[in-house]
Amino acid sequence: MWAVALRTLGDPDEAADAVQDAFVSAYRKAHSFRGEAAVTTWLHRIVVNACLDRMRRKSVRPVADDELIEAAERDTPMPDQTGEREVSMEVSAALKRLPADQRAALVLVDMMGYSVEDAAQVLSVPSGTVKSRCARGRAKLAPILSHLRNRTDLSRVSSAKGAELRDG
Amino acid sequence: MTGDTHYDLEILAELAEGLLDASTAEQVREHLAACDPCGELLADLAAVREVLAATPTPAMPMGVAMRIDQALAREASGGRVGLVESPDWDELTREALEPVRLGVVAEDGSIVPARNRRSARRRRWAMPAVAAAAAAVVVGTAAVGTSLMAGGGGSPVKKDNMALPQPSKTSLGYVVTDTDYNWSAQDLKQPLREFFAAAPASEGGGVDTKVTACVSKVSNRTKLKPFMVDQSEFNGQEALIIASWKDKVAQRVRVDVVDPFKCKNIVKPTLGSWN
Numbered sequence: 001m002w003a004v005a006l007r008t009l010g011d012p013d014e015a016a017d018a019v020q021d022a023f024v025s026a027y028r029k030a031h032s033f034r035g036e037a038a039v040t041t042w043l044h045r046i047v048v049n050a051c052l053d054r055m056r057r058k059s060v061r062p063v064a065d066d067e068l069i070e071a072a073e074r075d076t077p078m079p080d081q082t083g084e085r086e087v088s089m090e091v092s093a094a095l096k097r098l099p100a101d102q103r104a105a106l107v108l109v110d111m112m113g114y115s116v117e118d119a120a121q122v123l124s125v126p127s128g129t130v131k132s133r134c135a136r137g138r139a140k141l142a143p144i145l146s147h148l149r150n151r152t153d154l155s156r157v158s159s160a161k162g163a164e165l166r167d168g
Numbered sequence: 169m170t171g172d173t174h175y176d177l178e179i180l181a182e183l184a185e186g187l188l189d190a191s192t193a194e195q196v197r198e199h200l201a202a203c204d205p206c207g208e209l210l211a212d213l214a215a216v217r218e219v220l221a222a223t224p225t226p227a228m229p230m231g232v233a234m235r236i237d238q239a240l241a242r243e244a245s246g247g248r249v250g251l252v253e254s255p256d257w258d259e260l261t262r263e264a265l266e267p268v269r270l271g272v273v274a275e276d277g278s279i280v281p282a283r284n285r286r287s288a289r290r291r292r293w294a295m296p297a298v299a300a301a302a303a304a305v306v307v308g309t310a311a312v313g314t315s316l317m318a319g320g321g322g323s324p325v326k327k328d329n330m331a332l333p334q335p336s337k338t339s340l341g342y343v344v345t346d347t348d349y350n351w352s353a354q355d356l357k358q359p360l361r362e363f364f365a366a367a368p369a370s371e372g373g374g375v376d377t378k379v380t381a382c383v384s385k386v387s388n389r390t391k392l393k394p395f396m397v398d399q400s401e402f403n404g405q406e407a408l409i410i411a412s413w414k415d416k417v418a419q420r421v422r423v424d425v426v427d428p429f430k431c432k433n434i435v436k437p438t439l440g441s442w443n
Contacts, residue, residue, distance in 0.1 A: 002228035012403055013353045013435075016232040023236050027243050091223045110220035128187070135181035141220075142177050142212040149215035 001047045007107040008051040010096045015051075022050040044122045048104055055100040087148060094144045102137035105130050110138075175199065180210050229404030231350040342383065342394045344375045350401040351409055356423050356438045360411055364396045379408060382431035386410050386424050390437070402434055411442075419443050 001022070005015040026046045095103050108119040109130065116134075120127040175196055182188050183196050200206050345364055355363060383394050392412035401407055402425045414420040419442040425434045 002232065003225035006226060012229070012232075016229075016235065016352070016403065019228075019232065020236050020239050024239050024243055027240055087219065088223050091219060106220060110217050111223060111225065113221065131185040131187055132182070135185045135187060136178060138184075138213050138216045139177035139181040141216045142181075142209065145216055145219050146212040148219050149212060 001044060004044065004107055004112060005047055005051050007092070007095060007111055008048065008100075008104050009054060010092050014054055018050040018054050019047060022047040025050070041118060041121050044108075045124065048108070048122055052100055052104060090145065090148065094141050097144070098137050098140055102133045102140070105133035106137040106141075109134050174203065174206050175209075177209055177213065180206065181213050184210070184213055231352070231401060231404030234350070235352070340375070340380060340383075343396050344379065345396065345398045345400075347398050347400045349398070350404060351398075351407065351425070352403060353435065353438075356425075356440050358440075359443050360396075360421055360423065360440050361442050364398060364411070379428065382408060382426060382428060383410060385431050386426060387412070390422060390424065392422055399428070405434065407434055414439060 001019055002015065005018045005022075006012060009015045009018060022043075026043055029046075095106070098106070104123060105119060108114040108122060109116060114122070116127050116130050120130045123130060179188070179196060183193055186193075188196065200210060343364075347363070349363065351363075379397065379399060383397055387394055390412055392414060394410050394412040396409075396411040398409040398411075400409060402409065406428055408424075408426050408428050410424040410426065412422045412424070414422045421440050421442050422437055423440055424437045426432060427434050
């Protein structure tokens with residue numbers, strides 16, 4: 001949930017506030033949890049909503065300076081692998097350019113590996129909406145991130161999907 | 169459609185998501201079979217997914233986990249103790265987050281604050297919330313419990329009962345404290361005096377030259393005179409909290425939060441009040 005909040009909001013302070021709000025709100029609403037969805041889905045929905053609320057309230061956000069992004073990345077519990085960190089910073093910065101809805105969809109589906117259906121439940125929208133938000137978000141990110149395409153450490157990630165599409 | 173007219177990224181992304189109707193999808197695929205530039209664009213789109221999937225997702229910093237645990241603990245006990253007025257949550261959090269630190273009695277009878285926990289803190293905390301909750305309980309039970317009770321009566325628990333030496337001026341012209349407190353952006357908006365006041369000062373000779381060098385650097389940058397420096401954490405990350413007078417008469421303080429290693433500001437400097 002921290003990862004979702006951090007990636008959606010792009011700012012560790014905001015993410016911390018959002019997650020805290022979400023957990024307190026989940027605690028208060030626990031009695032209304034009816035088991036119609038998995039607990040994690042329900043919690044994620046609350047976290048994502050807390051993030052989206054925050055983004056809407058501050059719709060005119062100042063572009064966070066590099067220091068803030070760096071601060072976010074420094075919280076990463078991994079040893080500093082410079083290349084990885086650079087990519088991570090670029091991704092954070094690129095995500096910030098997307099509208100909130102598209103960003104939230106991409107964070108869940110592409111970063112967290114949620115299925116479209118699960119993401120749809122978390123976001124409380126139909127699957128088709130998640131798909132089109134992902135599609136539009138990826139279309140915006142493609143020119144920004146295309147230079148990362150040939151990085152060796154990404155090549156191990158299968159691109160079978162792309163090949164499959166190209167071959168029909 | 170032929171080689172002269174290309175599809176834009178959005179159409180290609182929709183194709184990839186299976187959002188196009190069958191005949192349009194067929195058209196686009198035919199075009200893709202013959203058009204290298206559009207094939208490249210499609211590969212770029214696939215790369216976006218791969219880059220996003222490969223981007224490491226950081227674990228929640230310990231400080232955040234503890235904040236949440238405490239918020240939940242307050243939530244849990246709030247109903248039971250039946251507080252008349254809403255307690256000052258920030259005050260409670262601060263009390264709870266400050267680990268109880270016992271000093272060591274030196275040969276001459278003076279009390280030396282316990283130190284050198286820095287190595288333990290340098291580990292990057294990647295604890296699940298449950299484990300963090302356990303830690304928070306160990307550190308904070310007494311403080312949270314008593315503060316909650318006191319909250320009804322209106323006065324926060326004072327820490328006078330702890331054998332901590334008072335901060336003392338050093339030849340540096342500023343006081344260096346070592347609170348181990350995990351600062352948040354919210355704290356910088358509060359009266360700052362309370363955050364520094366109860367803190368034990370680092371004893372003479374205990375101040376790292378790296379710290380003094382960094383404080384001088386910040387001072388040169390801000391053209392202000394620092395008077396309080398806390399070696400602690402900001403959002404779970406090691407930091408120097410440097411307070412300088414912006415306007416002593418008005419009790420306005422500029423706070424710089426810097427990384428102790430690179431001496432770079434971690435967050436934008438803030439202007440707060442001392443009292």
